[in-house]
Amino acid sequence: MSADRPTREELRRGMAVEIEQTNAENADEADPIQGNIAKILSEEHTEPGGVKVELESGITGRVKSVVPE
Template sequence: MSVDRPTREELRRGMSVEIEQTNAENADEAEPIRGNIAKIHSEGETEPGGVKVELESGITGRVKSVVPE
């Protein structure tokens, strides 16, 4: 896991993040997506590949970074 990826403890609902999409057929080639966290799916503090979240748009993915406000 990348050292730069935020931990579960650092994330909150409503926070703006950039994710790598996991629920699309072309997820491997897709560009990172920005949005606000609606739900955090990961239970543990650290997750291989990043914490899994669902954005308000319904897209799920692993958090790559927090978007500065």
């Protein structure tokens, strides 16, 4: 994994990650959320804001980091 945010290739369905929300009214002020990836939504291999994913909980956001097991 890179020193910055993980790339699309480094992420897999079911992987535990920490995201910054993108689908909440208060997303700018919201704390990062941890959860397991249900879907990888980004088409690009890398994105400056982080790869966009949907968690199993239905929350979408950009991946900040992978959560160590």
